[in-house]
Amino acid sequence: MEDANQHDPATLEKLPEGEFMRLFIKHEPALRAFARSILPDWQLVDDTLQEASVTMWEKLGQLHDQAGFLPWAKVIVRFKCLSAVDKLRRDRHVLSQQVLELIADEAETMDADEIVAIRSALAVCLTQFTPPHRELLLAPYAGDGRVKQIADRGSKSVNALYKLLGRLRQRLASCIRGQLEPEMS
Structure with a gap:
């Protein structure tokens, strides 16, 4: 009782x-x-x-x-x-x-399983990008001014890098959705 x-x-x-x-x-x-x-x-x-x-x-x-x-x-x-x-x-x-x-x-x-699945999909998808593109994708999360530092090192403007970053993020999101779809079925 x-x-x-x-x-x-x-x-x-x-x-x-x-x-x-x-x-x-x-x-x-x-x-x-x-x-x-x-x-x-x-x-x-x-x-x-x-x-x-x-x-x-x-x-x-x-x-x-x-x-x-x-x-x-x-x-x-x-x-x-x-x-x-x-x-x-x-x-x-x-x-x-x-x-x-x-x-x-x-x-x-x-839930925790969903977060783990997303992280796993992110890790897989990031390997499909070249090192410079991977660096650019991660730059906004590495601290203030990181995108500008990459622009200073290369031949593209900060604005051009942000446009490229937008396209890379779309590709990354599409890849992640593709990785997660079989798990959601």
Whole structure:
């Protein structure tokens, strides 16, 4: 017979540290991808995820069962990300709160297997590009000014590289969709 107090948050015991760490490490790639869907750069993702992990540990008593860890953790990561974006807003232009909420809602529906499949498809598709094209595809994620540095090294203008980047991204997206279609069938 089930104990009536079993789901009362006041009677729940905190998961052991090892179990919390196991769950966090298992779901970290999904949480990192979720945070990146909201935040503009990887450094901010790292900082925010670290802050969120501390909050998760502090609020672990709110977790009703281990199976609910990922949705529960995503809520905490979401609030930490939105807080980080609010701080950024004071310094520069960022997407509106409403747009960020829509992006977060969409990203929240993705499960860990889906993220792994997309990453795998991305890795396969990137191998189909020449090294210079691969470098250009990854340049916007490597930091500010990377595309300009590539333009300075070569014979094309920054504008021409961005146009090429747009075409390369279309090819990459098409390849990824092609890689994922057999899995979705």
